[in-house]
Amino acid sequence: METVEKDILRGGQFLVKESKCEDIFTPEDFSEEQIMMKEAVKEFTDREIVAHRDRFEAKDYALTEEVMKKAGELGFLGVAVPEEYGGMGMGFVSTMITCEYISSGNGSLSTAFGAHTGIGTMPITLYGTEEQKQKYVPKLASGEWMGAYCLTEPGAGSDANSGKTTAELTEDGKSYKINGQKMWISNAGFCNLMIVFARIEDDKNITGFIVEYDAANPNGITLGEEEHKLGIRASSTRQVFFNDTVVPAENMLSVRGGGFKIAVNALNVGRIKLAAACIDSQRRVLTTALQYANERKQFKTPIADFGAIKAKLAEMATNTYAGESASYRAAKDIEDRIAMRMAAGNSHQEAELKGVEEYAIECSILKVTVSEDVQACADEGIQIFGGMGFSEETPMEAAWRDARIARIYEGTNEINRMLSVGMLIKKAMKGHVDLLGPATAVADELMGIPSFDTPDYSELFAEEKEMIAKMKKVFLMVAGSAIQKYGPDLEKHQQLLLAAANILNEIYMAESTLLRAEKNAKRFGEDAQEGQIAMAKLYLYNAVEIVAKNGREGIISFAEGDEQRMLLMGLKRFTKYANYPNVVALRNTIAEKLKAENKYCF
Structure with a gap:
């Protein structure tokens, strides 16, 4: 594994430090080996899983076991396992790719795969003695044992x-x-x-x-x-x-x-892998819904031409793109952190454990956001199909049912929301993330006179980057004031923590999407990335609305009088665009691209 020279952010530091698009990893950066792995897993999923959808839905447990054995024979169960224990010893990004594409054909197989490769094998790989690893891991990596x-x-x-x-x-x-x-x-x-x-x-x-x-x-x-x-x-x-x-x-x-430590660390890996498991599922649902919408005519017009359907398709694609952007940004950060630790002399076990643990906040954010997006995607898929979507004859209702468990797995989304904020505060107390300095700066800014200078927004995403920076100020303002008021008792105020977590989630997701679109616009040209640029802007617009709502709810819950008025004025200042994007035009740009390609094409 190569050593990484670049300075990568520690977990949670995205909130207080600006990332350059050049420093983040995107799916467009996959190596040839990773692209080959992706294609091999996709082909396996289409042949062995998607083709037998009806058998899986009929509770054919033997089929799940049979397909798992075949996945083992092809090495897919051992991607993350070191070579000395019969695995492929591939990096964290490659394990994410395998998980993403093998999980999209059917929720039953996705669960079996996740349970076996993650929480079934990984605890022995990462915590076992040499004797335990030699005895058990090769059998699990090959699929001989489940x-x-x-x-x-x-x-x-x-x-x-x-x-x-x-x-x-x-x-x-x-x-x-x-x-x-x-x-x-x-x-x-x-x-x-x-x-x-x-x-x-x-x-x-x-x-x-x-x-x-x-x-x-x-x-x-x-x-x-x-x-x-x-x-x-x-x-x-x-x-x-x-x-x-x-x-x-x-x-x-x-x-x-x-x-308990084993369980907690297994959950960290499980959370980011669960996000990966939901991404290609969204692509498949969207493509199926899109193809139906292009074929289905009402009033002598394909329903894909109707604005109401275009809005759904655009939002489904945007959330998919955002989930993919953020998941692989975090996965590469984890992989780089593991490489840095191994270069510094850590064992594989120690490097892997600490590498994932470093980004536990991001893992929770991804688990929550992407699991909710896959459910929303399947729900809209049913809606686009109309009455047919409710029928078992179409794949939509099964996708909707399978998606529902993702919000419960690996710690419920409510637990994960509270965890992400709690872990961030703990990191701040340990000095790993400086929250106090930036929070104090935001408090001072609230007391000062706002600038009336006209900023230069001529560069791509200039205003959007400013909006991201302002959303970070909202979190620091709300969380900082809440910590001042409640101190260690903050954990008892769960609804306030949930609101703060919603703000945190949107910051990470919106920033990741924007950075990916910016990086690709620079390398492929803005014209070639028109749809991606539109998705980054649309996601950010939606994120700002969510941040404004949750910020307001949080402030009203703990502040009164002059303090409340000041914080609400700050919130308004930090969630206001100088030039609001034309959201309808953005959605239409995305939808027209999808219609022309007749598949998820970003």
């Missing part, structure tokens, strides 16, 4: 550390006996290995264990019936019961009480 992850319990969902499953050391000290119940376990019906979390005695934190499972010799493990779910119907989801299940002591993962 993995599952047993964390959630009836009383322990978002509060993962509150699980009641116990692990008791046997008298001879050679084994642990596990007793308890886990639920919502993906891949349970065909797994050979489970990562199980249990509490030893009355430890504060849970501990991780590698537990082998053989249906012919179940070792005290029984499985519940397959759950009947709204979506992801061919994903095997069962309860798992442990009754004096004997696990060798050497199968403890990491250290005693280290399970």
Whole structure:
């Protein structure tokens, strides 16, 4: 892996530092190897997954297992696994590409893939001893064995550390006996290995264990019936019961009480991978809806020519482009941070763990935003199809049902919103992100007289960049005032945190979209990027509206009198364009490009 010379921002620093478009990575920067990987996975997805949509919807669990085995034979399950353990040892961006394109054919396969490669394999790769890695990881990387992850319990969902499953050391000290119940376990019906979390005695934190499972010799493990779910119907989801299940002591993962840390770090990776898993799904939904809209005639006109449909298509494409831009920006930052740590002498395990952990804020932002965008995309897909969209004959209703789980997976979106703001404040307290200086500067600016100079907006995105900078001021103003008022009690004010998180999310997404469009306009020419430029401007306009709404809601919730009036005046100043974009014209530009290409084409 090459060393990276450029100075990359630390996690969360996007809020207080300006990024240059040259310093961010975009999908247009994929290497030849990455493009080949993308094409190979797309071809596999079309042949093995999309072609069998009806079987997946009919709860064909055996098909999910069969396709997973084929993915293993082609190496897709081992993309992120180091070569010495039977994997491909590819970088973080390549693992994102694989996840994105294998996940778009069907939600059931996407879930099986994510559960196996992420939370089923990765904890051993990153926390296992050398013996554990040599014994288990090659089997998981090849697909010979399938993995599952047993964390959630009836009383322990978002509060993962509150699980009641116990692990008791046997008298001879050679084994642990596990007793308890886990639920919502993906891949349970065909797994050979489970990562199980249990509490030893009355430890504060849970501990991780590698537990082998053989249906012919179940070792005290029984499985519940397959759950009947709204979506992801061919994903095997069962309860798992442990009754004096004997696990060798050497199968403890990491250290005693280290399970909560494993769970948290697995979730960080899971969050950004979940965002990736939603991107090509949006492209496929949009392309299907677009092709229908171009063919479907009402009043002797293709419905794609109607302004109401154009607006939907443009917004669907814009959100897809934004999700892709932000996801690969963060993925390359993670990859570069891993390379820097390895160059500095860290082990692969340490570098990977710390590299992802550095960008935990961005991972949460992406998980929330892209999971909500894929649901909105599928919803509009149904709407464009009209009555046909509600029928099982078209792929829209299945896409809508499958998308719904993404807002619950990897920590609910509500939890992730509060986490992103909480993690940012913690980073500020550790001195990793300077929030105090910029927040003080914004407070001083509010007290000062605004400038009445006419700025120069002749350069591409000049005003848009100023709007991004102003949105950052809104966050610093609202969050800074709220922290001053509530201090450590801020975490109790969840609705205020949610509003602050919505502002934070939009800043990262809008900036990423703008920087990508700017970078590509510089290298390919503005004319060639007309649709992308329009999408960057449209996304920003929508973001400013969301920031204004959430900023107002936040301010009103904690400020009164003169303070409230001052903050609301600041909000108005920071969310006001000098020249508002013609949103209808932007949407029409995007929609006309889509109509002409008859597919997502950006």
